[in-house]
Each structure stands twice: as C-alpha cells, then as structure tokens.
Amino acid sequence: MRNVSTEEAVAMIPNGAKLMVGGFMGVGTPERLIDELVRQHKSELLLVCNDAAVPGKGVGKLIDAALVSTLTTSHIGLNPKVQAQMMANKIAVDLVPQGTLVERIRAGGCGLGGVLTPTGVGTIVEGDKRQIAIGGKTFLVETALRSDFALIHTFLADYLGNLAYALTARNFNPVMAMAADTVIVTAEHIVPVGVIAPDHVMTPAPLVDYLVANG
Amino acid sequence: MRNVSTEEAVAMIPNGAKLMVGGFMGVGTPERLIDELVRQHKSELLLVCNDAAVPGKGVGKLIDAALVSTLTTSHIGLNPKVQAQMMANKIAVDLVPQGTLVERIRAGGCGLGGVLTPTGVGTIVEGDKRQIAIGGKTFLVETALRSDFALIHTFLADYLGNLAYALTARNFNPVMAMAADTVIVTAEHIVPVGVIAPDHVMTPAPLVDYLVANG
C-alpha cells in the first residue's frame, strides 16, 4: 500500500479506463476522487456502479461533465442527464439487475467465471445469455466483471490499509475492492493500526494499492 | 427467533437429516449440539462441513459414534476414523475443494443455482460436471448446496439473534446460516440488543430460527 495525493491517484487513471466506483445514490462514493477526475478531465470512462446517483452528487458529477462513454448499472431513474445523454447517443447504458451486478463483480474479484442466477429468467434481461437447468429450474449464466481501477470510499482506514465501512455506505465498496487491478481508497478517518479490531476489518489491507492521504 | 434448550433443539432433528455444521478443525463448532446429537443418537446423518476434525472434537464426535452416513467435506486427513469407516463402506465421503464447498453453500443460501469455478478443471474433481468456456477459459459448473438444518456457533448473540463471530471461529458459520431451512445457534455469550453494533453484526437476526439458551 502507498499513500498518494488525490492528484497523483487520479493521474494514474488514463482516458478510456474501466472504473468501478463504490456508493449507492452517492452514499459511500469517493467524492474527492470524482471531483479530481472532473478536474483532470478524464474522459471516455467505462463506468461500473450501482446507480447514476443524481446530478451534482457522486458519479452524477461524471455524467454532468460528460466523461462517461459506457455505464454498467442497475438504476438511472433519478438522474435525468443520463436519460438525455442516452437519447443523444452520447452514452451507452447497460442495465443489470442489482443483485446480478453485485454478484458479477464479486465473481470477478473472487476468481469465479460467473454465477447462475434465476433473476432475469423470462425477461428481456435474458438476451442471448446461456441458460442452465439445475433440478428443473432455469438459471442465467451471468459472467464475472472486473475493472482497471476501483475507487473506494471508507469510513476508517488504518496505516496498513485495513478498511471498515459505516452504516449504508458499505454497499458495493468491499466487493469492488476485490475486482480491480488497482484499488484506490479515500477514507473519512485515517487511524493507527489496531483502531480497527481484526474482527471488524471489512477489506483486508493487502487488497488496497493506494490510500489517498489527508490534504 | 425462539430460545430453546439444547435438548429441544436437537429433538427437532430427525434421523437421516441433512446437516451443515460450522467450524474448521473443530474451531467454531457448536459442541453442545454435537454432544446432544450423540446423546439422542441421531443417526444416518448427511453431514456437510469443512473437515472431519479429529476424533473426540467437533464433528469428529459424530464420526466416533458412527452417526454419519454421508459426509461432504474438503478434508478428512486428520481423522483416521473416517478413513476406517470409508474402507468398511460405513460412510460415503464426497470430497470437495474447500473454496468450491464454501461457494456451493453460499450459492444455496443466496438463491444462486451455482457458480463457475476454475478450481478442479483438469483434475478428477471434474467428474461429469458441466463445463463452460468464458473468454477462452474453462470453468466447472458447481451447483448450490442447502441443508435441512444448520448448526452454528457464535461468540456473541444478542436477544434478537444478531450474531458476531470471533477470530478464526467465523469460517463456514455465516455462510451456512443462510443455507438451511432451520438455523440453530449456540453462543459463547448471549448479550443485550445493542452490545453488537450494527456494523459488527455478521449474521443478521432474521436468519436465526433458534438460539440455544444458557443451561
């Protein structure tokens, strides 16, 4: 694990990078990294996140700045700018059921090729996905998702990079922290080793590549 | 959630039941329930657990008493009695790679039909399992496992049934607590609601059917 500034962290991300960004309606999203992505104008991003948040918040700021070319997500209903960019063919949106999205990311992080889920069977989510019958029940083969970078926000991080999330800000963060080649973390509080008890660590230190230092 | 005595808890389990039992080499195994299974002589059990422990400890006591007809597990190397019962055709042992075993149980608890894993490809674990190629890589289709009962041991349980495990005694317990029709829990400490902070609950209360009361 290395400590970096916000600028250094975002400078590592090239245009066109595939990013997973933690958060649910902007709660648990690393806002400092999002702001810096906008400031450095990283564009053509392939974004994977639970939802499109709202304009001006969380990943909504990346949409505001038109930096996203492809969005893989479960919900865009509260961000009218995504709908507008879709109509104008400025963004491609791949809608994935929320439980399927998190399992695909988990699979990517855990070395699985994918999972078999009943969700989406008999709906347009089926598309041309493979189907498998087990015990008379049909499942869709949903394949693993990975990314170049995961941008993670945590409540507590210790000096080694152990992370503990708080309340509903955990959401996609721990799963994404396993599914990217490079994991960059912002923390509300950076604390000495031992402040987070071993049983309360939610993302173990070896998963974290970069921790954004306090300014 | 209901509080029950050890006797009541085990009386619910019929001969021939399929049981998942938490623990890893007997660490994190609900010993009181195991002892009571032996006392009530519940037999022909279909047992799913990480390993066969050692004689006289954890699920090893069920083997000692010859109560297990089928054992699905990843390791029996430290329990010579399993080997002896195998040779005598008194127990059928289905060996499953540890990571595959825990994913199959997780799938059972999470409503997935199974997972696609690279583990076992090109080995005798392949058997007649379906294989799926994704992105040029081959995966085995490993199907979900569920059971009639999960016997769980926790460090802390609160009055509602929220659970927090300690140290390496967590292992298979939280995953099994999702994958059984009936979940029975023993706790080292039963504590008031609120002693376990919401962020530190590892098995939420609604998953627990029965908590074994202090004697």
Add this chain to the structure above:
Amino acid sequence: MDAQTLIARRVALELRSGNLVNLGIGIPTLVANYLPPGLNVFFQSENGLIGTGPIPEQGMAHPLLTDAGGRPISALPGASTFDSAMSFGLIRGGHVDVTVLGGLQVDAEGHLANWMIPGKMVPGMGGAMDLVTGAKRVIVAMQHAAKGKSKIVQKCNLPLTSSRSVDLVVTDLAVIGFPDGRITLLETAPGISVAEVVAVTEADLLIPDTVPQMRF
C-alpha cells in the same frame, strides 16, 4: 382516508411478527407507518440495512445512513448493516418474507411489469427483479388504474420484472389474489361494488360468491 393510506393500511395487515420485509419506493414505503400495535417486523433497506427506522429528528441525520433512494433514515435497536452482496443474498435467497412493490401492470397470470416503459421511461430495474424473483411473498401496492386505464391487465405488454407470479395485489379499489393460479377478486374497497371493480379491470377476474369489504 386517501387512496394511498388505504392501500398502505391494507398491506400492513399482511405482515407477521418476525417477518423480514422489504418496501419499495412510493406507496410501499408508507406501509411502515401503519403497522398494527405490537407487531415487530424487520425492515430491510436493500442498500445494506436491516432495522430501518423513521426519518431522524431534525439535526440527527447521518449522511452515511440513508434508504435506497438516498433519503436520511434512522436505525432501530438491533439493526445490522452489510454490503450489497449480502443484501441481495438475503433477497434472492428467500430470506425476505415479504416484499411490497409498486407496479405499472399486473396481469391475469400474476406477472408484474414495473421497471420500464419502452421509448418513454427507462429508470432501470434496480433491485426489483431480484426482489420479485427471490422474496417469499410478493405484494404489489398500486393504484388500480392510471389515466383511466386499468393496470390490472389480461397480459402485460410492458417488459416483465420476473417470470415469477406475484402473490397479492392491493389497489385503491380492491384486493386481488391468485388462488389456484386464477386471478381472483378477494376484497373490494369501502364503498366500491364488485361491478365497479369489474368495470375498471381489464383482466378477466374470477368473482367468488361473496366478496368481503377490504379490511384496513
């Protein structure tokens, strides 16, 4: 009593002590306000919480504690938090006893459409597909008709949320169920006749000999 309150109160009667319940956005959210006295249920918020409580007092909200719509909530004693993999493990794995969702259409087979209107509105399915597929019991809480058109249709022409049929539909006019797989009028709202329900319902409802008035 307005229509939304009636629906919410009627749905609340379906909950049982100890149930793990997930409420969707809109009318379903109101159900939590009308629990019968003494009934203890666990409410799940799919962004990662069991034990959601009411909107916090002024100045007590925490930005890291919200519902799935991003609005501040509180947590009750005994609450637990978890990540999205666990949250949907609970949902898809059948651990949620009851989910209450809004709907655009429910059809004679009990199929629900509630996540998009092609060419018009594509909010995304969020957690709805997992909830309908995985919850033990699915209740749809919605207006009986929209702009004069029945939302209880013979066959959904909007994209389905799941191939799994819902268990109960509660509207401002009626309670509808699917005993033996037949769409059936179970109760009528106060002051509404069976004939009135039939008149505004596109689906071909089975009408039992006696149809009681809606409890609430």
Add this chain to the structure above:
Amino acid sequence: MDAQTLIARRVALELRSGNLVNLGIGIPTLVANYLPPGLNVFFQSENGLIGTGPIPEQGMAHPLLTDAGGRPISALPGASTFDSAMSFGLIRGGHVDVTVLGGLQVDAEGHLANWMIPGKMVPGMGGAMDLVTGAKRVIVAMQHAAKGKSKIVQKCNLPLTSSRSVDLVVTDLAVIGFPDGRITLLETAPGISVAEVVAVTEADLLIPDTVPQMRF
C-alpha cells in the same frame, strides 16, 4: 543446516515486502521463521485470518484463534479475520501473491500432485486445489525424493491438484523452475553437483551452462 531448514530459508528469499502469502502445512510452515530482516509480508491462514503471528506465549493461546491445522497461533497488529467465502475469494481471485505448498510429485510440465495416493491415503484436497489454481505464484517446497524415488517426475501418476503449472520447486537438492515452459535446473544445494541432481531426478531437466549454488 538440515534439509528442511535449507528449503525454508531458500523459499523465504522469494517473498517480497507487502506480499500476501499462504503457507501450507509441513515444510512450508517453517518459511515464516526465516524471513530476511526488514521484510514485511502478510501471512494468510485459510481458515480466516491475515496477519498470523507465531505460537503464543504459554497461557496466552485462545481456542478461537488457530491455524488451518487447528493449532494455536497469535495475530500481529493489523491482522484481519473473515469467513471462508472471503478467504477463498482472496485465494481463487489472485489476491494471494505467493503460496508455498508441499508436494508428492511435480512433473516436467510443472503439474503438482499433492492431495491423495489412490488406495492408500485420501486426506482430501482441503484448500490446495484453490491455492494452486488461484495464487499469483505457486512454490512447491519438498524433499527431492521419497524412499529413494524421485518426486520430480516426467509425468505425474498421482491425481493432479490443478491443471495450472507451478512456478518454482525448492528441494533439499535443487531449485527448479519452468522458464519458457521447460523444466530447468536453476540452482543446486550446497555440496551437491549438477550430476548428482540429474542422477536422482526422473524428469528430464534442462541444464543451463552455469548452475549457481542455492542461495539461502
């Protein structure tokens, strides 16, 4: 220096600061005793811990803190615990930088057999299949021969642990690698000649022009 110590010390040189390392039972366990000064690695115990420390002082052991063999261990500052799904997510997902495992046979293609001898010994694979399939780097630490028979064979006749080839084999006689997919003698143990290694090795080793002595 005895054979086991030599092997463990040589393997320890392969670890890098910051590595997440999983050590199997037997000789691999000894590797933790010979870390070069200043090297900080995380040791994982697959029963659910990162940050394993040495055997606790007399009277300090806790029954809920053991290694994968059930023996008491301690935990270092910064340790973390987790369930088996997470533990094997780390292993299969490529988050373990190095795993060191014992072996029954390694063959010319780098295939490892280490979990059963049909008809004789069936301990089960435990976590070995996931470790060999998923870890970034797989090192086998074992005696070169057993009962006079080479464990470095042309082709494994025992059931394989994985179709993935291992990266390095360290024995009491040699270090063997697989550059360009060819089984190659990389180092010889102190006092052992190339000819001696070749004589006790069934597999057809590639011998470079110069073969240095084993570092340790």
